[in-house]
Amino acid sequence: MNMTRKTSLGPPIATRISTVAVLLFAACASPRPTGTATPNGGPRGAPGGGPPGTPVSAAGAPAEMQRLYRSMGLVAGSGAIPFAASVSFLRAPSPDSTLTLLALSLPSRALGFTREGDRYAAAYVARVQIRQGATMVRSIESTEQVRVPTFRETSRTDESIIWQQFIRLAPGRYTMTVSIKDESSIRNSTEEVSLEVPRLTPEGLTSPVPVYEAIPRQSVDSLPRLLARPRASVVYGVDPELALYIDAVGGNAPSSVQIRVVGDGDIVGMDTLAVLPQRVGGRSGTVGIPVNRLAVGINTVLVTAPGRSDTARTRVLVSLGEEVPIGTFDEMLVYLRLFTTADRLKALRDADLQGRAAAWNAFLKETDPVPGTAEHEGLRDYFARIRSANIRxxxxxxxxxxxxxxxxxxxxxxxxxxxxxxxxxxxxxxxxxxxxxxxxxxxxxxxxxxxxxxxxxxxxxxxxxxxxxxxxxxxx
Structure with a gap:
């Protein structure tokens, strides 16, 4: 299914969502609670993007952002077309297979757009190859068209183009190669990772999937209609919340789940019980996590069902924009050196892990120029200037x-x-x-x-x- 989204800056401008489930393969591995994707041999190609001479960050996430994406367990290609891709696992009709969702995003600036009447058009080729040993298990190649109404949309550096594919795979270990090529030039990027597909039991939890929007599936035989957020990232001061799609199908689906968010230094930013709405074929729904409950940097979201032992997890990034790669609390303090006094920074730096959350909350209260609003306008404007300075x-x-x-x-x-x-x-x-x-x-x-x-x-x-x-x- 091809879908064109809103063209105002903010949401992705174009997506491709494949509703084709691939062949079912025989099970060949023991059950595992989670699935992983890890790089084989590190990044390929030189960091950068755009035509020769274009600054590295001009066509998308700079090398440091790609490093952060890899540390989150994402597939991050750092060639001439920097992309990021996530792999999530949902239940399939049979325990001998697992529904695997590959969601990939790239910045529109990485592609060569040309004028087409009153619009701008570009094309790219997405290629995915999945091997088990020397055997090719699945090969997918798709040429996609992107059309936008304004020139401004062609120069976006955020997660502006999304391509995603549902695949059924037998539990086991694979090697997956993901490639993106711009049709109008020789620019391309390839990344190879090891992929471990888990066996999901009827009572087990599936991957929490960061999404822009989702319509839950009605049964294990159907597919959810969702638009994934491949980078699992939100921007501080811009995005109010992160939406997570939680899929629980079958008659024994839990009626609620416990969601716990752990930030840098094991700081618990959120611990809440979320009710999953009743569906015809189980319980599934979208849970919104307020960004102001997350730590700047990488957070781990843990999902458990009351009375059950397994835990599903995903990692999300609260960033300050593609031009400001921050992965830890200490890195955050470096960025704050021009925002506040040395004494206030020392109080944050000296706080131990148990007291860091309280120290941070005190800092926010002391420095908020408009305490009556939910947003910290001072930090919002400060990091907006950093993003602007990195471009200017x-x-x-x-x-x-x-x-x-x-x-x-x-x-x-x-x-x-x-x-x-x-x-x-x-x-x-x-x-x-x-x-x-x-x-x-x-x-x-x-x-x-x-x-x-x-x-x-x-x-x-x-x-x-x-x-x-x-x-x-x-x-x-």
């Missing part, structure tokens, strides 16, 4: 927000006025930019001595910036 100043070597201009922009915001001497005098040998902050009564002078856009603060301005940052932080 990425030509200055390293992360854009850590460059001299990026540091000033993130800490102080946009200047009231910018004077570029190179525009006033094109023949000037050394180009300067003067940033004026009137309220802070400071001028920052950046110099591009190489002529390649690598701006550096002069020594006096570096001291002025440090003073301005301390004044700014002290006023919060």
């Amino acid at each position: 100043f990425r030509d200055e070597a390293g992360a854009g927000w850590q460059s001299d201009r990026g540091t000033a922009f993130v800490a102080l915001g946009d200047p009231d006025n910018i004077i570029d001497t190179g525009l006033l005098n094109p023949n000037e040998r050394v180009r300067q930019q003067i940033w004026e902050y009137r309220e802070l009564r400071v001028q920052l002078i950046f110099v591009d001595q190489t002529g390649f856009g690598r701006w550096r603060l002069i020594a006096q301005s570096r001291g002025d910036l440090d003073v301005a940052i301390r004044r700014k932080l002290g006023s919060r």
Whole structure:
């Protein structure tokens, strides 16, 4: 089934959902409680995307984001088309097979779009090969078309295109190769992983599936109509909640499940009981997890049924956007150095694992500029500036927000006025930019001595910036 989604920035712009269940194979392995997908030999190809000379992050997630995706157990291709894919396991009609959902996403900017009337079109080829030893168990190849109404949609770097496929596989170990190729160029990416397919019993729990939307299936013989969220990621300050599809079919399906979310350092961010609605063929439903109950970085979601011993789990990432790869609490503190005072950061850093959640909540309360709202507007705007700095100043070597201009922009915001001497005098040998902050009564002078856009603060301005940052932080 082909589906075109909304074209406003936010949801994925195009998806392909395959409702074709593949051949049933004989069972050949002992039962296991969970399934896994692990890389074989690491990433293939050089990080990057787009045409030659395009910055690495321009066509999608940078290398650090791909590293985070792999640490979550996802399949992450880091070639010229960076993609991320998840593998989930649901019950099939027979215990001798397991319904396996492969969901893959890529950024629309990785593809070569061309004008087609009043729209823009691109095409890509998705290829999946599953082997058991030397035997090819399943080979899938599909050419997909993507059409969007605006040029802006062609340059998205988020999870904007989704391709997913349901496959029935016998429990056991496989080697899976996933490839994506842009039809308009030679850009492609391939990743090979080891895939372990579990045997799911009628009483057992299946994989919790992060989704954008889902319509539960009515019986074990049917398929759920869902749109998976392959990266299992939400953006802090942007996404209000993460939806999890929990599938429990059969007459012995549990009426409720316990959902426990564990963040970095074993901090429990959520522990709640969710009721699964009654369906004709069992109990299935979507549970929303508020993002403000999750830790920034990687979280583990544990799902158990009362009175049953098995646990289903999935890992989800609360990110600050594709340009800000944060996987742990300590990494978060590094990013906060321009947001708050050293004393407040020390209180967070010194908190032990048991006290970290309380320290973080106290920090949020102390720094929230509008306490009466559910959202922390200060952090929302701060991380928005980091994302913007990583795009605006990425030509200055390293992360854009850590460059001299990026540091000033993130800490102080946009200047009231910018004077570029190179525009006033094109023949000037050394180009300067003067940033004026009137309220802070400071001028920052950046110099591009190489002529390649690598701006550096002069020594006096570096001291002025440090003073301005301390004044700014002290006023919060």
